[in-house]
Structure formats: structure tokens, C-alpha cells
Amino acid sequence: MTAVQQSPATSNPTHPLNVIVATDCGSTTTKAILIEKVGNEYRQTYRGEAPTTVEAPFEDVTRGVLNAIAEIEELSGRTILDGDRIITPNQAAQGDPKRGVDIYVSTSSAGGGLQMMVTGVVQNMTGESAQRAALGAGAIVIDVLASNDGRLPYEKIERIRTMRPDMILMSGGTDGGAVTHVVEMAEYIAAAEPRPRFGSTYRLPLVYAGNKDAQPQVNKILGEKTALEFADNIRPVLERENLAPARNKIHDLFLEHVMQQAPGYKKLIEMAGAPIMPTPAAVGVIMETIAKREGINLIGVDIGGATTDVFSVFSRLFNRTVSANLGMSYSISNVLAEAGLENIMRWVPFTIDEQTLRNRIKNKMVRPTTIPQSLDELQIEHAIAREALRLALIHHKSLATGLKGVQQERTISDVFEQRTSGKTLIDLLKLDLIVGSGGILSHAPRRIQSMLMMVDAYEPLGVTTLSVDSIFMMPHLGVLSTVNEQAATDVFVRDCMVYLGTCIAPIGQGKDGERCADYEVALPDGRIEKGTLAFGDLKLFSLTRDQQATVTLQPSKQVDLGEGPGQSFTRTVKGGVVGLMLDGRGRPLQLPTDQAARVAMLTRWYQAVELYPTS
Amino acid sequence: MAHSYTPGLTVTERTTVRRRRILPLPGSVLVQIGDAVHADTAVARAELPGKVVPLNLANQLGIAPDEINDYLVKKEKDSVQKDDVLAENKPFIKWFKTEIRSPITGKVESVSTITGQILLREPPRVLELRGYIDGVVAEVHPEQGVTVESTCSLVQGIFGIGGETSGELVMGVKAPDQPLLPEQLNASMKGKVVVGGAFLSATTMTRAKELGIVGLVVGGIHDKDLRALLGYDLGVAITGSEQVGFTLILTEGFGTIPMAPKTFALLSAHAGQKASISGATQIRAGVIRPEIIIPHSGPAAATKVAQAEREGIQLGDPVRIIRDPLFGKIGAVSGLPSELRAIPTESEVRVLEVRFPDGTTTVVPRANIEVIEGA
Numbered sequence: 001m002t003a004v005q006q007s008p009a010t011s012n013p014t015h016p017l018n019v020i021v022a023t024d025c026g027s028t029t030t031k032a033i034l035i036e037k038v039g040n041e042y043r044q045t046y047r048g049e050a051p052t053t054v055e056a057p058f059e060d061v062t063r064g065v066l067n068a069i070a071e072i073e074e075l076s077g078r079t080i081l082d083g084d085r086i087i088t089p090n091q092a093a094q095g096d097p098k099r100g101v102d103i104y105v106s107t108s109s110a111g112g113g114l115q116m117m118v119t120g121v122v123q124n125m126t127g128e129s130a131q132r133a134a135l136g137a138g139a140i141v142i143d144v145l146a147s148n149d150g151r152l153p154y155e156k157i158e159r160i161r162t163m164r165p166d167m168i169l170m171s172g173g174t175d176g177g178a179v180t181h182v183v184e185m186a187e188y189i190a191a192a193e194p195r196p197r198f199g200s201t202y203r204l205p206l207v208y209a210g211n212k213d214a215q216p217q218v219n220k221i222l223g224e225k226t227a228l229e230f231a232d233n234i235r236p237v238l239e240r241e242n243l244a245p246a247r248n249k250i251h252d253l254f255l256e257h258v259m260q261q262a263p264g265y266k267k268l269i270e271m272a273g274a275p276i277m278p279t280p281a282a283v284g285v286i287m288e289t290i291a292k293r294e295g296i297n298l299i300g301v302d303i304g305g306a307t308t309d310v311f312s313v314f315s316r317l318f319n320r321t322v323s324a325n326l327g328m329s330y331s332i333s334n335v336l337a338e339a340g341l342e343n344i345m346r347w348v349p350f351t352i353d354e355q356t357l358r359n360r361i362k363n364k365m366v367r368p369t370t371i372p373q374s375l376d377e378l379q380i381e382h383a384i385a386r387e388a389l390r391l392a393l394i395h396h397k398s399l400a401t402g403l404k405g406v407q408q409e410r411t412i413s414d415v416f417e418q419r420t421s422g423k424t425l426i427d428l429l430k431l432d433l434i435v436g437s438g439g440i441l442s443h444a445p446r447r448i449q450s451m452l453m454m455v456d457a458y459e460p461l462g463v464t465t466l467s468v469d470s471i472f473m474m475p476h477l478g479v480l481s482t483v484n485e486q487a488a489t490d491v492f493v494r495d496c497m498v499y500l501g502t503c504i505a506p507i508g509q510g511k512d513g514e515r516c517a518d519y520e521v522a523l524p525d526g527r528i529e530k531g532t533l534a535f536g537d538l539k540l541f542s543l544t545r546d547q548q549a550t551v552t553l554q555p556s557k558q559v560d561l562g563e564g565p566g567q568s569f570t571r572t573v574k575g576g577v578v579g580l581m582l583d584g585r586g587r588p589l590q591l592p593t594d595q596a597a598r599v600a601m602l603t604r605w606y607q608a609v610e611l612y613p614t615s
Numbered sequence: 616m617a618h619s620y621t622p623g624l625t626v627t628e629r630t631t632v633r634r635r636r637i638l639p640l641p642g643s644v645l646v647q648i649g650d651a652v653h654a655d656t657a658v659a660r661a662e663l664p665g666k667v668v669p670l671n672l673a674n675q676l677g678i679a680p681d682e683i684n685d686y687l688v689k690k691e692k693d694s695v696q697k698d699d700v701l702a703e704n705k706p707f708i709k710w711f712k713t714e715i716r717s718p719i720t721g722k723v724e725s726v727s728t729i730t731g732q733i734l735l736r737e738p739p740r741v742l743e744l745r746g747y748i749d750g751v752v753a754e755v756h757p758e759q760g761v762t763v764e765s766t767c768s769l770v771q772g773i774f775g776i777g778g779e780t781s782g783e784l785v786m787g788v789k790a791p792d793q794p795l796l797p798e799q800l801n802a803s804m805k806g807k808v809v810v811g812g813a814f815l816s817a818t819t820m821t822r823a824k825e826l827g828i829v830g831l832v833v834g835g836i837h838d839k840d841l842r843a844l845l846g847y848d849l850g851v852a853i854t855g856s857e858q859v860g861f862t863l864i865l866t867e868g869f870g871t872i873p874m875a876p877k878t879f880a881l882l883s884a885h886a887g888q889k890a891s892i893s894g895a896t897q898i899r900a901g902v903i904r905p906e907i908i909i910p911h912s913g914p915a916a917a918t919k920v921a922q923a924e925r926e927g928i929q930l931g932d933p934v935r936i937i938r939d940p941l942f943g944k945i946g947a948v949s950g951l952p953s954e955l956r957a958i959p960t961e962s963e964v965r966v967l968e969v970r971f972p973d974g975t976t977t978v979v980p981r982a983n984i985e986v987i988e989g990a
Contacts, residue, residue, distance in 0.1 A: 153669040154667065154668055157666075180680065181730075183730055184729075187669070187730060187732060191667040191669070191724060191734050195639070195640070217729055325850055330851060330852070330898055333849060333850050333851070334850025334851055336850075337849075338850070355837055359837060359838050360869075361838070362868075363868045363870070363937070363938070363939075365851075365898070366774045366898060367868070367937045370938040370982055370983045371962070371964065371980050371983065372938075372960055373979065374939065374959050374960070375959050445961035446961065
């Protein structure tokens with residue numbers, strides 16, 4: 001991201017970075033971590049958290065930051081704060097190594113994150129490119145307007161007027177092409193006189209990244225009415241997408257305009273020693289780094305209180321989507337609205353009447369910082385999380401299509417394909433790793449709970465490794481990597497990623513109890529576990545992170561493990577804190593519609609992997 | 616230096632509130648600092664731009680966009696009446712004449728020779744911003760609005776529906792644990808704010824609407840009744856613009872939950888007085904909670920009340936449990952252990968001990984209580 005000059009006292013510090021404090025200001029909770037250099041490597045040592053304070057009575061995000069850091073102070077015995085100021089640099093040179101930190105960095109998604117509206121000319125070409133540019137910059141896209149989106153002109157104007165985005169990204173046209181449609185869209189925006197979400201006195205930031213020939217006309221129409229900035233065309237020619245300049249411009253405007261309006265952010269920017277990053281942008285940096293370093297295909301998910309972000313890297317192409325209203329607290333009620341009660345209830349291993357469940361979900365919505373206290377409450381939240389994860393992946397699949405990433409060359413036939421099909425890049429059979437993050441996954445009381453939530457929601461096919469962010473620190477490490485890559489990598493490898501294990505899921509369906517595959521698992525201690533995996537079975541083998549097992553499966557003739565139906569399959573897999581899971585429940589996963597049968601089946605699965613404590 | 620913070624809702628007999636009354640776009644302020652205003656006093660006025668209607672004249676006349684100026688009858692900034700001719704061609708044969716008429720009364724906002732489009736705008740609509748509460752103008756924000764200050768009793772709710780309104784406060788029930796039934800509503804309650812107890816049903820809401828009751832304040836309702844009232848399933852708690860016939864405020868949450876005795880007692884004590892209420896709720900991004908403001912009148916009203924600043928949760932604080940299995944129960948903090956404790960979910964969390972009025976105690980996660988704020 002392009003840095004905006006801030007806090008000269010702490011930017012580009014000349015002193016070594018030995019003690020780092022980082023926060024992520026989420027919509028619900030502000031999480032702080034302390035990172036210290038121990039010998040030659042960086043380790044995450046303490047963490048603290050506090051409710052985010054963008055709301056009354058404080059209306060100042062830094063209050064929550066100070067609270068979270070104060071918790072670290074209590075736990076670590078280190079003095080970090082002097083009143084409302086973070087002591088930098090660390091006072092080791094002055095003989096007091098337990099006083100101060102060398103740098104403070106932060107990410108933020110509080111206050112609803114960065115909400116953008118994007119426009120294009122052709123909805124599934126420049127409209128989609130603009131959407132990808134905004135999403136890649138860490139934004140929530142609240143609407144995509146395009147000349148051919150089916151809405152009448154006055155409907156577009158009304159829509160622009162009623163929305164209060166933080167920023168607009170305009171795209172459309174190839175350089176040197178026709179200017180008419182993109183100018184028309186500029187006219188609509190001007191007529192709507194859009195106003196920003198926060199504050200009524202400043203002009204709405206607008207990035208124009210369309211046909212460069214239309215810049216003078218766009219400037220004439222919107223120059224006075226918006227804080228207009230120009231970026232290179234995101235689609236200079238049909239076959240090429242060029243998202244980086246628009247993304248960088250969005251980041252700059254986010255810091256210069258949007259953050260300045262949110263409660264307390266001016267102070268937060270001054271406190272930080274590096275530019276504040278939108279949380280999803282920081283998580284994206286980390287996800288992309290893992291995939292590139294390991295040369296794998298991955299899906300990452302960050303399920304938060306208000307939104308669920310999905311990241312994917314397939315064949316080195318990075319994509320990110322955000323499902324703005326799928327989350328576990330503020331948006332929990334919307335998960336119910338979108339998924340439907342039946343889909344949530346199918347994961348709950350007991351019966352509960354609809355009215356009670358609906359009231360409970362609404363109560364979580366209005367009091368988003370509460371936590372499940374009883375086991376049934378936890379199970380309901382886990383059921384809702386499965387549906388939020390599932391819906392967010394469906395959304396992601398629909399956008400992670402065709403032309404992707406920066407400067408990707410495509411042939412003209414691909415362009416025609418994108419117009420018609422928009423084929424998704426997500427191929428679960430080629431998926432190597434799922435990385436989960438966010439409170440519900442990172443803080444699940446048992447790690448198997450996180451693993452099964454992701455397996456149930458995503459239904460991975462064949463062999464897939466799963467991991468979680470141990471205590472939810474990917475955002476912190478993402479922003480830290482922009483300042484000190486070694487510190488971010490050290491902590492990521494040693495403290496952040498918790499490998500849960502490997503799931504092997506044959507593709508196919510059969511009657512409960514029918515043979516799915518014969519298996520043979522050669523464990524590291526020399527033992528060989530042999531048996532039959534029946535449809536409806538879940539089997540778990542203990543296999544730690546530093547161990548490997550060789551698994552051979554002979555599927556029944558209609559069952560496929562990626563080698564073709566009935567074809568034998570052998571693979572060496574790694575373990576994790578949960579182990580190796582053989583999932584014989586069939587793909588696609590089907591649950592009985594009869595309530596008693598469904599509860600019995602869930603109970604059987606959950607007991608097979610000791611998902612919850614037995615009372 | 617710890618800044619312990621626990622979210623809470625204020626229920627207080629006496630406080631000073633300041634409410635910013637800001638126009639959605641610049642306009643004129645109609646009052647001055649020190650002016651006494653009422654809930655229905657217009658304090659600022661703005662002209663909301665009219666609807667825009669685009670017409671592509673070039674397409675309709677079959678001409679190139681850069682030629683449209685030659686065909687225009689009305690020019691930029693001209694006023695137009697509905698059916699006025701905006702543009703016409705001049706064929707040799709009269710039968711082929713095409714006239715483009717204005718679909719609205721308004722003015723020509725702009726003409727584009729790039730797109731061949733003309734934008735018409737309807738006349739502006741005057742928006743008058745009301746004072747919302749009885750009080751005094753404490754600040755004037757030029758062209759934007761004012762801040763009105765009032766010494767009052769204040770009750771914050773947890774969730775609401777509908778916008779700002781005001782009316783006389785009337786008690787619909789005798790005790791906080793009673794439900795508000797349709798038969799307890801009558802014609803004398805028209806234009807008033809009716810306080811219920813633990814619950815009100817969809818039938819009570821229908822009856823309230825029929826009678827012209829402007830506000831309902833109650834402990835809880837069922838989500839299914841909210842869905843029926845709105846006609847859709849509310850996904851995210853951002854409300855205030857609903858038009859359901861009245862403003863509804865929940866003080867406790869969803870379900871049948873007795874109103875906190877303190878809240879009920881305060882509202883009872885002010886029965887017969889005028890209250891300003893707002894159902895606007897926004898749980899994200901600069902939280903807004905629904906509120907009931909009962910302005911104090913008389914000379915004492917002018918005295919400012921010092922606002923106590925919370926210093927985190929303390930022993931003896933009145934609290935409400937806000938999560939099942941004891942959702943809605945009210946007690947006082949009787950213990951604040953600092954170590955983490957395992958709860959039935961196996962999570963290890965910070966907890967506190969709550970003592971209920973009957974002397975029994977329970978341990979709950981700190982995240983699952985809410986301080987009932989206000990002296």
C-alpha cells in the first residue's frame with residue numbers, strides 16, 4: 001500500500017525494532033498483541049483485548065486501544081503507556097528494557113470498515129473489475145452500478161442518492177474507446193449529489209479509474225462536487241486488468257479522508273508508527289504471502305462480527321470478497337435471514353422452538369459483545385457460523401472468476417467466456433489449505449470445533465489441510481509485514497498458524513452404513529490402521545503437526561478421490577493439533593430431513609470426534 | 616492505568632442531554648443561541664433537491680449527441696412545466712415532426728453534448744428540522760443546524776423501530792412484569808406514549824396503530840412479531856426510518872422480559888408529562904440507542920447537571936444479565952474475581968458474581984452483563 005506521511009516521530013524508525021505492540025480495531029473488539037525479539041527471533045508474547053469504543057459514551061477508537069494495551073501492561077509487567085501516550089522507543093538503551101515499545105502499528109475495521117460504491121460500464125467487465133479493485137483494497141462494496149445493470153437511469157440516481165458510501169470508484173471504457181457511457185454515469189453521480197457516510201461538510205472522495213480520454217469531461221462534471229482523484233484505467237484494454245493504481249489511490253483516500261471522519265481516528269493515526277491498514281487488506285497480505293511461499297492453492301476466511309471476508313489463491317491468482325452482512329454479532333440476524341432457519345437448525349444437535357431461537361439471535365444482534373455461556377448456546381453459534389461461512393464462500397465463488405489480479409494477460413476468447421459464463425476459479429479438489437480466522441474459529445474452546453465448522457461449511461473434496469489463526473493476529477501481522485517482514489514471518493510461523501490437521505473426503509454418496517472406501521493408514525510409530533470407512537462415518541486419527549502418515553484408500557466403484565471413480569489413492573499427509581480426519585459423510589453432504597434422525601446423526605458425528613464435552 | 620469499560624444503558628432521573636439537530640444538507644438555521652425551543656419547533660430549514668429525471672434526447676430524436684443544442688426548445692436552467700416541449704426536430708414534412716415533452720414540472724438541470732442527455736429536476740422539497748426535545752439552543756452550527764440542550768430524565772432502550780416523536784407519557788400496566796394487552800389500550804391514549812411491562816404482542820401493536828398511539832415502550836417483544844410488523848426479517852440493527860404507525864422502544868430485548876424496576880419506576884413517576892422519544896438504533900459505527908427523554912420544566916431545569924464519568928465496573932453496581940440462560944435478570948455486582956474461570960462451554964473467561972434481590976448469587980462472564988447506568 002502507498003504510505004501516507006504520518007507521525008514523523010515514529011515513522012521509519014531508525015532504532016531497532018525489538019518490542020512491537022500491534023492492535024486490530026475490530027467492529028466489536030480491539031485486540032492488542034505484544035511481539036518481542038527473543039534471541040534472534042520474534043515471538044508473540046502477550047495479548048490483551050477490550051471492547052471497541054467507536055460508540056458512545058467514548059466515541060473515540062483510541063480508548064479501546066489503550067484499554068487493550070493496558071491489559072498487556074498488566075499481564076506483561078511492561079510499562080507501555082504514559083497517560084494516553086504510547087511510550088516509544090523502548091527504553092532498553094536507557095537501562096529500562098521493561099519500559100516502552102519500539103513501534104505501534106494498527107489495522108482497523110471498526111465503524112463498519114471502508115464502504116464503497118463502484119461503477120462501471122459493462123457490469124461483468126469494468127463493473128466487476130472495479131469491484132475487485134475495491135475489494136482488494138479492503139473495502140465493502142455496497143453496490144455496483146453499471147450502464148447495463150438493468151436499472152433505469154432515475155433508479156440509478158435514486159440509489160446513489162440514498163446510499164452514503166465512504167468513497168466511490170468509477171471505471172468504464174478502455175483507453176481511447178468511447179467516452180459516452182462513462183460520462184453518462186458521471187452525470188448521474190453529479191445529479192445525485194452523493195454525500196459521505198460520516199460528516200456532512202466534506203466532499204465525498206471519488207476515484208476515477210476509467211477511460212483516460214474521459215478525464216476532462218469527468219473533471220468538469222464531478223470536480224466541484226466531489227473530492228475527485230484520477231488513477232490509471234483499471235481496464236486499459238479489454239484483455240488486461242490493472243488494479244494496483246486504483247487500489248493504492250483508495251488506500252490513500254481512506255487514510256486522508258475517510259479515517260479522519262471516524263471517531264478518534266485522527267488520534268489513532270498519530271499514535272501509529274505506520275499507516276493504519278483496513279483489516280481485510282492486512283489479512284490479504286498475509287494470505288497471499290502464505291500461498292506464494294508454499295506454492296499452494298488456499299482459501300482463507302476471516303469471520304468477524306459484522307462481515308465475513310474470504311480470500312483465495314488458486315494458481316497464484318489472489319481474490320478477496322467481503323460479505324458485508326454475514327457476521328457473528330452485528331450481522332448475526334442477517335445470517336438467519338439469508339440462510340433460513342432450516343439451514344441453521346440442520347447443524348444443531350438438539351431441538352429448540354423457532355421463537356426461542358429467533359429471540360436469542362436477535363438478542364445477540366442488539367448486544368453483540370456477549371459470549372455463549374452454556375453449551376447449547378455455543379452449539380447454536382457454531383451452527384450459525386457454518387451457514388455464514390457457507391454463504392460467504394458461495395459469494396466468493398461468484399466473484400472469483402475469469403480475469404483476475406494485476407496485469408493478467410488474457411486472450412480474446414477468455415473475454416468472451418467471461419461475458420457469458422464467469423467460470424469460478426475455486427476448485428475444491430485442487431484446494432490444499434483452508435485458513436480460518438476470526439473470533440468464532442480462533443477462540444473455539446476445542447480446535448476440532450473450528451475444523452469441523454470449516455469442513456461442514458466448505459465441504460472440501462479429496463485431501464485438504466486445515467489451520468486456524470491461533471489467537472486472531474493475522475491483521476496485526478499483515479500490517480507489521482509492511483514495516484518489518486522478518487518479525488511478521490517469525491511470529492506467523494511460530495505463534496500464529498495452528499495446523500489443525502488434514503481432512504480426506506471422498507466424493508460420492510451412498511446409504512448410511514454402506515461401504516465408502518477401505519482405508520489403510522500407516523502411522524509414524526509403525527502401526528497400520530486398517531478398516532472400512534462407511535458412508536456417514538467420521539474417523540479421527542491422532543497425528544501431530546510434526547508427524548506424517550501415509551494413507552491408502554480403495555474407494556467403492558462410484559466413489560472418487562480425485563483419481564477417478566473407484567480408483568485407489570495413496571497420499572502422505574501431515575497432522576496437526578486435531579489430527580487426520582477421514583470424512584465418509586459423502587459429497588455433497590446431505591443431512592436427514594427428519595428431525596429425530598438428523599439430531600441422531602449429528603450426535604453420532606459429534607461424538608465420533610469428541611466435538612463437545614459430554615454432560 | 617486501566618480504563619475498564621463495560622457497555623451500559625443509561626436510566627437516570629436527572630441529567631443534561633445535548634442533541635445535535637443537523638440538516639442532511641446545508642440550509643438556514645431559524646433560531647439563535649439561548650432560544651427556548653419545543654419538540655415541534657422548527658429550528659432549521661433546507662431545500663432538498665428534487666428528483667432527477669434523465670432523458671436521452673439524442674436517441675429519441677435520432678441525432679448525434681453533439682447536435683442536440685440545435686434542437687432544444689428549453690435551455691439549461693430553464694423552468695419547465697409538465698408536457699412542455701423540450702426539444703423538437705424541424706422536418707420538411709410536418710407529419711414527421713417529433714416533439715419531446717417534459718414528463719415533469721421543474722427545471723432543466725443540465726444538457727450534455729457528450730451523451731445527448733438532458734437532466735430535468737423536480738422542484739426542491741422544503742425540509743423543516745424540528746427541535747425534537749423541549750430545551751434551549753446551546754449551539755448554532757451555521758447552515759447546518761443547532762444543538763439543543765435539556766435538563767431531563769433519560770431512559771435508553773436497547774432496540775427501537777421508528778423515528779422521533781413526542782407525546783404525553785401514560786402507563787399501560789401497573790407492574791414491570793405485566794404484559795401490555797390490547798384491552799389496556801383505549802381512545803384516550805391517542806397521540807401519547809404508552810409504557811408497557813414485560814411484553815407486547817402483535818395484536819397489541821395493531822390496536823395501538825388503530826388508536827393513533829405515537830409511541831410504545833416495553834421490556835420485550837418476540838422477533839416473529841417484529842418481522843410481522845416490518846414485513847421483512849431485520850438483518851442488521853440499523854433502524855429509525857421505519858413507518859409502522861408508531862415508535863417502538865424495547866428496554867430489555869427480545870422475548871418476554873420484565874422491564875427493569877428502575878426504568879419502570881422512573882417512567883411511572885413521570886406519567887402525565889411530555890416525553891420525546893426516538894426508536895433510532897444503530898449498533899454499528901457510532902452507536903445510537905433508542906431513547907425516552909422527559910424534559911424537566913421550571914427554574915430548576917436551567918441548572919446544569921454534572922455528568923458522572925464511569926470508572927469501570929465496581930462492586931454494588933446494578934447490572935442486567937444480557938445472555939441466556941439468565942437473560943434479563945437484574946442484580947448487583949457482588950464479586951469481581953480477576954482470574955480467568957472456565958465456563959460450561961470450556962472457554963476460560965473473566966467473570967463476575969451477581970447477587971439477585973432474593974439473595975442468591977451466580978457467576979457470569981463479564982461480557983454478558985450490562986451496567987444499568989445513571990444515578
